[in-house]
Amino acid sequence: MAEHILQIIKKFNSKAVIFDLDGTMLDNNPYHLRAFKKYLQKIEREISDEEYNSRINGRTNRDVMEYLYQKKLSDEELMPFVEEKEGLYRELYKNDIAPVKGLPELLEILYKNDIPMGIATSGIQPNIDFMFDNIAIRKYFRSVVNSSHIKKGKPDPEIFLKTAGTLHVDASACLVFEDSIVGITSAKAAGMKVIALATTHRKEELAIADMIIDDYTELLD
Template identity: 30%
Template sequence: MPLAASDHALIFDMDGVLIDNTRYQARAFQLLFRELGLTTKALPLLRRLNGMPATNILQTVLRNPVPKKELKQYADRREFLYRVLYWDKRRELEGLTKFLAAARAAGFKLALGTGSGAETIDYIVDHLGLRHHFDVIVGKDDVDRGKPHADTFAVAARQLGIPPERCVVFEDAILGEQAAYKGGMRCIAVSTTLPARQFQAPLAVIKDFTDLTPALVLTLLEAHPKAPKPSRELAQRQYMQL
């Protein structure tokens, strides 16, 4: 019996998936690093750790332990810089709205699962008029542990009422892909941030949503009925190459 879209859910990361914004995120981090006297290169850092909350990313590069309050101040400063840089650049990835509408019409449940907080989600999702497409929105304030843990996607699946094995996650980052596999879900990779060869085992790698259809997603699910096991080595490598 063919798979039914109504039995499945699509869970979308935000940064690098709904929008192509990694270089602006990296520029904001770079400006903050300069203020803090750090020499870390932000773009390679984000290509490894994208998807994690900003406070977690900052913890990997600060030389000495920093109190949580101060760490949040740094993250807020980075967020302010990012919003200024990206203000006039906010555009959805090509074909996104058309695909979301088609997926909903086909019967898929749709969720947004991101490491961003509510204000940042508003800054993107509401500005682009995307909120009504999603049945559920899960951000960093809704989970105890962000990516690479599976909590974000697991909470989204639970709120949708769809078991993990029937969920497909759209991710642009290795740690996000690993989070999907840890949660027992399959993944479609979006190559805004990384080349296709760097992902572990996605159902497909897309550059945007122009050629993706709900029928194709179901075909991919039928061809790959089980989620891959997460690669501890691959995830660890992302941390170690700082």
């Protein structure tokens, strides 16, 4: 079962693996979308699935909220919005939370082969803790970088470059798993190889990735 993914890692000359979180480790973007729609009812703002995918998915909460409110927000203005929306997301998802198919098995293979792993997410720490508290995968990751650790969100490469640095691996030697177009663009700008998951976008929209899969079971054959 391990041979396929290890061959891919060798093919890409990768020494470390970095995962996005939303839509990549958890197939949770429908729940984020529901939370946004519920939150936006309060401000009489509507959002389409297309707008969510193009302007919100993969971006930091600051970028998202400033887009929705069409103005710059101070930290004091931003945090109540973020806490309310993310609280709605966790409440909606708590009974359904599950990893993308094949993820735990993939993590175990990489772990047993001593391949360093990190997370590079535009999300916030409470959402990361929410995942770790419900899915027993915390031990696999040597580094977790979230939106509070960076100045520029995806598609800027900062978050992936920072994660590579914390893993002590050159950016060009990192393999990234991503689902969003802005995330793939970010990782490619960092000089990394990317395997895209078609959990959020159609495969034809993910053509800039080096490889496209539906879920991790395709790497376990």
